[in-house]
Amino acid sequence: MAIEIIPKKEQEKPSSITAFIYYLGKFLLIFSVILCLAFAFFQWRFSQEIKAIDNSILIRKTADVLALESKIDNYGRKTRDFVQLIQGKKSSKSFFQAMEDVIHPDVVLTSFEANVSENEINITAIASNITVLDQQARLFRSRLNQTIHSFDISEFSREKDRTVVFPAKLTLIAGDIVCYSEKSNSMEISVDYVNAFNVYLFHRNQKIAGPLSSGSQYLFEGLTPRTTYELHLRNGDSASIIPFSTSFCRTSN
Amino acid sequence: MIKTKNAILYFLSSVIIIVFVVLPVLQNFLVKYQEVKIKRQELRQEEKHIEDLKKAESELEKYLASLEMIDKAISDDPAIASLVYFIERSCQNSGMFLEDVKSFTVEESEIFPGLKETTLEFSVSGNYNDFKRLLNSMENSVKVIKTEKFSIRKSEDEKKQALSFDVIIKTYSY
Numbered sequence: 001m002a003i004e005i006i007p008k009k010e011q012e013k014p015s016s017i018t019a020f021i022y023y024l025g026k027f028l029l030i031f032s033v034i035l036c037l038a039f040a041f042f043q044w045r046f047s048q049e050i051k052a053i054d055n056s057i058l059i060r061k062t063a064d065v066l067a068l069e070s071k072i073d074n075y076g077r078k079t080r081d082f083v084q085l086i087q088g089k090k091s092s093k094s095f096f097q098a099m100e101d102v103i104h105p106d107v108v109l110t111s112f113e114a115n116v117s118e119n120e121i122n123i124t125a126i127a128s129n130i131t132v133l134d135q136q137a138r139l140f141r142s143r144l145n146q147t148i149h150s151f152d153i154s155e156f157s158r159e160k161d162r163t164v165v166f167p168a169k170l171t172l173i174a175g176d177i178v179c180y181s182e183k184s185n186s187m188e189i190s191v192d193y194v195n196a197f198n199v200y201l202f203h204r205n206q207k208i209a210g211p212l213s214s215g216s217q218y219l220f221e222g223l224t225p226r227t228t229y230e231l232h233l234r235n236g237d238s239a240s241i242i243p244f245s246t247s248f249c250r251t252s253n
Numbered sequence: 254m255i256k257t258k259n260a261i262l263y264f265l266s267s268v269i270i271i272v273f274v275v276l277p278v279l280q281n282f283l284v285k286y287q288e289v290k291i292k293r294q295e296l297r298q299e300e301k302h303i304e305d306l307k308k309a310e311s312e313l314e315k316y317l318a319s320l321e322m323i324d325k326a327i328s329d330d331p332a333i334a335s336l337v338y339f340i341e342r343s344c345q346n347s348g349m350f351l352e353d354v355k356s357f358t359v360e361e362s363e364i365f366p367g368l369k370e371t372t373l374e375f376s377v378s379g380n381y382n383d384f385k386r387l388l389n390s391m392e393n394s395v396k397v398i399k400t401e402k403f404s405i406r407k408s409e410d411e412k413k414q415a416l417s418f419d420v421i422i423k424t425y426s427y
Contacts, residue, residue: 035279078323090400117399
């Protein structure tokens, strides 16, 4: 048996922690390289897919599709504009009706100016005498809250022949209040300028309905007959209050 | 033999690679993945959009008559000449006489964005009932015509029994 003259150094055994760190480091190194390659590959694939999708979208947007798109957009825009215009449209018919109903037989109009968009009528008239002027004012007052919102006869002059010349300014209510069913106590209210106003229905300071801001006609049901309600038209900070009584409603035919 | 120095070197280099290479690559990968997801969604939306367009086109065919009416209601240009001609025809049909077309303006509408507002002022003469008929026929015409103001006065010619009417109307176009 050989005898070792110079004894070799006993190999140092690596500690378990060093071995763990070594293998972990090696594993992580290999794993991170693989990950890098995999991510880079998928990134490349995604770029290719994005290009393909872009192409596909471009191919789909043919001249026909673009033309169809513009045609439909155009019709959509025109229809929206048309609806808005029609909703805000006012008829001059109510102006003639309002005046024909309310002018005294002994009053002759010498000038008549109607501002349809502002619901205003300015007249200059000749009454045959002062009593007729008073009766005319009473007539205007009797139509308040039905067709006339407010009126103003602030001055008049008496001529030598005892006729009375007077200017008057009338503001008509912004819309039509129509009772169409007395049986169900419901009524339809059409309010002009629905685009500009939010419409509320009030009774004794209590809000019953609203805001109603779309459509030009509203149906209120279950109202009490011969009761005063208020229609509040609000536009920003300004509000216009139109009181009306259900007993005063016109019955639509 | 595993040297401690080697172990640390391996470990540190792998940590450095992870932090400075793998993580940025991963971040780019996630960004691209999101992009692809969005693009896929875009493609689906585009397909749906084209499908909807085709459906809308077939739906539109049912309403061709109404759409033609809307086309006439808001014309593509102010067409003042045709508007004056229309008023002249309406006057004739209602028994009125178009005396004068005083002025017209075309400007962008403040209330209806995208629309041009044509304001036209004209005078007619005739009797009261015919004037009412004229306004009614204009307001109910296919073209959107709004009466802004009107005034009634005695005709300047004393011999004439007819009344004179000044009217301001508004029409809309693109």
